[in-house]
Amino acid sequence: MAVTIKDIAEEADVSVTTVSRVLNDKPDVSPNTRKNVLEKINELGYKPNSIARGLALQKTNTLGLIIPDISNPFFPDIARGVEDMANQKGYSVIFCNTDNEQKKEKEAIDLMKEKQVDGILLSLSTTNEKELKNLRKLEYPIVQIDRKIPNINYPSITIDNVKSAYTATKYLIKNGHKKIAHITGDLETITGSQRLKGFKKAIFEKNLNLNKSYIKNGDYSKKSGYQNMLALLKSNNPPTAVFIANDLMAVGAYQAVFKLNLSIPKDISIIGHDDIDVTKLVNPTLTTMSQPKYQLGNEAVQLLINEIESNKLSNEEIILNTNLINRNSIRRL
Amino acid sequence: MAVTIKDIAEEADVSVTTVSRVLNDKPDVSPNTRKNVLEKINELGYKPNSIARGLALQKTNTLGLIIPDISNPFFPDIARGVEDMANQKGYSVIFCNTDNEQKKEKEAIDLMKEKQVDGILLSLSTTNEKELKNLRKLEYPIVQIDRKIPNINYPSITIDNVKSAYTATKYLIKNGHKKIAHITGDLETITGSQRLKGFKKAIFEKNLNLNKSYIKNGDYSKKSGYQNMLALLKSNNPPTAVFIANDLMAVGAYQAVFKLNLSIPKDISIIGHDDIDVTKLVNPTLTTMSQPKYQLGNEAVQLLINEIESNKLSNEEIILNTNLINRNSIRRL
DNA sequence: GTGAAAGCGCTAACAC
DNA sequence: GTGTTAGCGCTTTCAC
Numbered sequence: 001m002a003v004t005i006k007d008i009a010e011e012a013d014v015s016v017t018t019v020s021r022v023l024n025d026k027p028d029v030s031p032n033t034r035k036n037v038l039e040k041i042n043e044l045g046y047k048p049n050s051i052a053r054g055l056a057l058q059k060t061n062t063l064g065l066i067i068p069d070i071s072n073p074f075f076p077d078i079a080r081g082v083e084d085m086a087n088q089k090g091y092s093v094i095f096c097n098t099d100n101e102q103k104k105e106k107e108a109i110d111l112m113k114e115k116q117v118d119g120i121l122l123s124l125s126t127t128n129e130k131e132l133k134n135l136r137k138l139e140y141p142i143v144q145i146d147r148k149i150p151n152i153n154y155p156s157i158t159i160d161n162v163k164s165a166y167t168a169t170k171y172l173i174k175n176g177h178k179k180i181a182h183i184t185g186d187l188e189t190i191t192g193s194q195r196l197k198g199f200k201k202a203i204f205e206k207n208l209n210l211n212k213s214y215i216k217n218g219d220y221s222k223k224s225g226y227q228n229m230l231a232l233l234k235s236n237n238p239p240t241a242v243f244i245a246n247d248l249m250a251v252g253a254y255q256a257v258f259k260l261n262l263s264i265p266k267d268i269s270i271i272g273h274d275d276i277d278v279t280k281l282v283n284p285t286l287t288t289m290s291q292p293k294y295q296l297g298n299e300a301v302q303l304l305i306n307e308i309e310s311n312k313l314s315n316e317e318i319i320l321n322t323n324l325i326n327r328n329s330i331r332r333l
Numbered sequence: 334m335a336v337t338i339k340d341i342a343e344e345a346d347v348s349v350t351t352v353s354r355v356l357n358d359k360p361d362v363s364p365n366t367r368k369n370v371l372e373k374i375n376e377l378g379y380k381p382n383s384i385a386r387g388l389a390l391q392k393t394n395t396l397g398l399i400i401p402d403i404s405n406p407f408f409p410d411i412a413r414g415v416e417d418m419a420n421q422k423g424y425s426v427i428f429c430n431t432d433n434e435q436k437k438e439k440e441a442i443d444l445m446k447e448k449q450v451d452g453i454l455l456s457l458s459t460t461n462e463k464e465l466k467n468l469r470k471l472e473y474p475i476v477q478i479d480r481k482i483p484n485i486n487y488p489s490i491t492i493d494n495v496k497s498a499y500t501a502t503k504y505l506i507k508n509g510h511k512k513i514a515h516i517t518g519d520l521e522t523i524t525g526s527q528r529l530k531g532f533k534k535a536i537f538e539k540n541l542n543l544n545k546s547y548i549k550n551g552d553y554s555k556k557s558g559y560q561n562m563l564a565l566l567k568s569n570n571p572p573t574a575v576f577i578a579n580d581l582m583a584v585g586a587y588q589a590v591f592k593l594n595l596s597i598p599k600d601i602s603i604i605g606h607d608d609i610d611v612t613k614l615v616n617p618t619l620t621t622m623s624q625p626k627y628q629l630g631n632e633a634v635q636l637l638i639n640e641i642e643s644n645k646l647s648n649e650e651i652i653l654n655t656n657l658i659n660r661n662s663i664r665r666l
Numbered sequence: 667g668t669g670a671a672a673g674c675g676c677t678a679a680c681a682c
Numbered sequence: 683g684t685g686t687t688a689g690c691g692c693t694t695t696c697a698c
Contacts (some may be wrong), residue, residue, distance in 0.1 A: 002471075015669045020693060028667055050447045052394060052691030054384045055674045062427070062448075070403070071413040071627075073610065080404040083430055092444060094395070094425050097416055109423060109694055115395075118492045138335075245508065251614045258616065281584045281611050283591065294404075337675055348685045353677060359685055385675030388690045 003044045012040045025046060035265025044125070054116065063304065064112035065095040066105065066122040067145075073248070073276045074293065078145060081297025082121060100125040109249065112313045119304045121297075123147050126190050141307040144294025145300045147190055148317070154308065157300045157318040161191050164322040166290045168243050168271045171287075171324060173206050176333030177241035177269060178260050181214035183228045183253065185245035192220070195245045195273065214239055218249050229256035233268065240333065241269035250286055265331035276326055282313075284328035292320050336377045344373045356381060387449065396637065397445035398428040399438065399455040400478075405627065406581070406609045408456075413629025415454060422638050424451070433458045442468065452637045454630075456480050459523050474640040477632045478641060480523055481650070488640065490633045490651040494524050496530025497622045497655040501604045504620075504657060506539050509666030510574035510602060514547035516561045516586065518578035525553070528578045528606065549574055551582050558582025562589035566601065568635050573666065574602035580609045580621055587615055598664035608658055617661035625653050 005023070009016045014033055021029045022037045029037075040046075063086050079095065086093050094115060096108035105128050113118050119141035124132065129149045135142050136154055144156035172180050178209040183198045185192030196215070203210050213235060216228035225244060232238055233256065244250040250272035257264055258288050264270060264284055272279060275290035299318060307314050338356070342349045347366055352659035354362045355370045362370075373379075387393040396419050401407050412428065419426050427448060429441035438461050445453050452474035457465060462482045468475050469487060477489035505513050515532045518525030529548070536543050546568060558577060565571055566589065577583040581603035590597055597603060597617055605612060608623035632651060640647050 006691075017669055017671095017694080018667085022669090024693080030667060047443065047447050049449060049691055051384055051387045051449045052674090053693075055388050055676090055690090056692045056694085058674070060384060069413065070416070071409040073406070073409075076404040076406075076409045079428075080402065080430060083403070083428065087429070092427050092429070094427050095412075095416065096420070096425070097413060110380065114380050115425060116382060116384045122636060239667080254614075254616075260695080278611050278614050281587075282614055283587075283616050339675075349676080350678085350685060350687095351683085354684090357677080363683060366683080385690090386677075388692090389676045389678085391690070414682090486676055 002049070003046045004049070005046075008037065008040050008046055011044065012037045018236050031052070031204075038260045044292055058116075060116045060118055061091050061170060062115065062117045063091050063093045063301065064108075064115070064117040064120040064122075065093050066098060066108045066112070066120060066124070067095065068123060068125075069097050069181060070095065073278070074274060074291075076299040077293035078300075081294035083297075085298045086305075089301065091301075091305065098124075102128050102131075113140070118308045119143070121300050121304060124149065126150070126188060136159035136313070139313060141304055141313065143280055143304040143307070145296060146207035150190055153315045153317070155303055155314045155316050157296055157303060157320065159291055159296075159322050160319050162198040162201065163192035165195035165243065165245075166202045166274065167198075167322070167324060168273065168289050169199045169202035170206075172241045172243060172269065172271060172330065173208070175241070175269070175330055177239075178208055179211075179214070179237070179239040179241070180208065180241040181211075181216065181232050183216045183218045183225060183232075183242060183244045183249055185249075186197045186219045187217060189220075192245060199243055211237075211239075218245060220246050220249060222248050222252035225252030226256045227252075229253035229257070233257065233260055233262065239268070241271070241330070244270060244272050246278050247272040247274045247286060247288055250288070251282060254282055254286075265329050269330040271330060273322075276305050279327065287327045287329045288325055289322040290325045291322055295320060335382070336379045337382070338379075340377060341370065341373050341379055344377065345370045393449050394424050395448065395450045396424050396426045396455040396634065397441075397448070397450040397455075398426050399431060399441045399445070399453060399457070400428065401433045401456060401458075402430050403428065406611070407479075407579075407607060407624075410626035411630040411633075414627035414632075415634050416630075418631045418634035419638075422634065424634075424638065431457075435461050439464055445586075446473070452476070452641045454478050454633050454637060457482065459483070459521060469646070472646060472648065474637055476633045476637040476640070478629060483523055484651070486648045488647045488649050490629055490636060490653065492629075492655050493652050494527035495531040495534065497606065498528035498576065498578075499533075499535045500655070500657060501606065501622050502532045502535035503539075505576060505604060505663065506535065506541070506576045506603065508574075508602070508663055509572055510540055510572075512544070512547070512570070512572040512574070513541065514544075514549065514565050514572035514575040516549045516551045516558060516565075516575060516577045516582055519552045519584075520550060522553075525578060527651055532573050532576055544570075544572075551578060553579050553582060555581050555585035557582055558585030559589045560585075562586035563592070566590065566593055566595065572601070572603070574663070577603060577605050580605040580607045580612050580619060583619055583621070584611055584615060587619075602663040604663060608657075612658070612660065620660045620662045621658055622655040623658045624655055628653060 218224040272288035279286040551557040605621035612619040
């Protein structure tokens, strides 16, 4: 058994109360006893048991992070941003993967509650607003990251997907493109439907005609990028540029272009979304909208800890900006 | 305050012991009371407080995962493997990033101890064997992942880096290459030095001459891959093939090749190591040695939980195999 | 400035 | 089959 506060008390010949006082930097302990206790703590290599402290204080200094999949290249940066800020503020983080499955999401939330985490960061599938509302009813501090469940005002940190898609599409237009296609994300997700909205907005604004066959439904997977791009290129009237709702699909699209022995951006211009690592590694490098992933995680934690420590639920909705990262996949017509 | 075991006891008109018994599926409780208690649990939506349970049982069912950096593409797959298996076995996982800094490694270990995790999975920098030995002295269950500190027999799960590098290099030789270079990993790490060893072994075995200038010291970063490849290509007597100690450097090397308007594999053949996602996304796709990353995490947890639940420290060293993934970056001479 | 004692929510001897 | 009680390691109220 490890050394406890009681051992220190005995060694230093004081009560456990006093030891607890020096541990927590409380006043009302004489410099002498403080010094003495500190010495014993060092000698015996005492480390406080945060489980016991958690039970006494009803506070664990632990945060829950619930995301779809840590091995999806979008999330590690968020996770890193979360852990860094949590650590800096004296919290640690337990994480869970849900694969966007409602059952796993519920289980993850239940787990976090059992573990008595002080607050939860989550990125839930759109359809699961029930769980979120339950949490809120229990006055559990939460922050939604990246995906915000629509029509309810709970704290969240996201990007403006409409604006981001609008910016991307307008950039294509600005470069002289008129025949512009869009490979959408999963339209069941809020990000997917909003990016489509932003795309349409730019097209309508410039009075370009919205060719129905230029909108291809993808699902954020590389494969769907490949297939949809193939379909686009093989049509009678292929577009000259395409906005693809995420980089992973864009990379799939690259392969479709190469498969047909066409070249980027000579035959087709492409702009992606997210700015994951590979965008810099593919050839030509991919022009894309950069999401502040690390910052998303970082600020989410700040928001959450504010809720926790102020002891009142917030409704703050932070919307971060994306940036157009100009690389080499767009040709000026 | 949430509903506790005591509330259930009162509602069901039994003692807390009895409630605890049904909660833990213990015998010695009549079907009737069991049913009754279960009902109340459901009604009140009771969830056990695992902090309190942890304190009573001296067991948290939580594992610590200490890695250099979750946003390094090598680790998310491991983390996913860890979380999946942990979850399946009824454990959750707290993670920390250390950036290979000894100070952070020590802090992370201390944190895990304070949080009373039942065991720790760690991937430490080579130089930090002190911390590891301390943990072992405390009889703390540990498993080293990916990196094994040399010369001490603590449980670990790794790949055979010598063999893997040897296989990669031999494959180059088998394809007719004689002028073969190696861009090393960080030689301070065990993986880096062992891969160099495997490279040399293959070269010597085939009586090829080991040109000193063909061995370039990298540090696993993309940039060092770029710079070293540039140097190699610009030399008087450039190699025809190069084994690069990880894929990230290989991708950097690709950029150096393109920069000089050369092509892969026509002008230079490349084999990488790790099989991270981008290998399939670059052009040409990169031939590489695949590490079973997910499996590494998965089996590490099994090993660790065995230690924890059998209550005795193991010395098991599991060595997983890597596989050569043949793609398009090697030319047959 | 210091200590005794109760309590956080749970489990496990032990008694009945 | 069931309940009483002590205890896990800590914080905090209250008394001195």
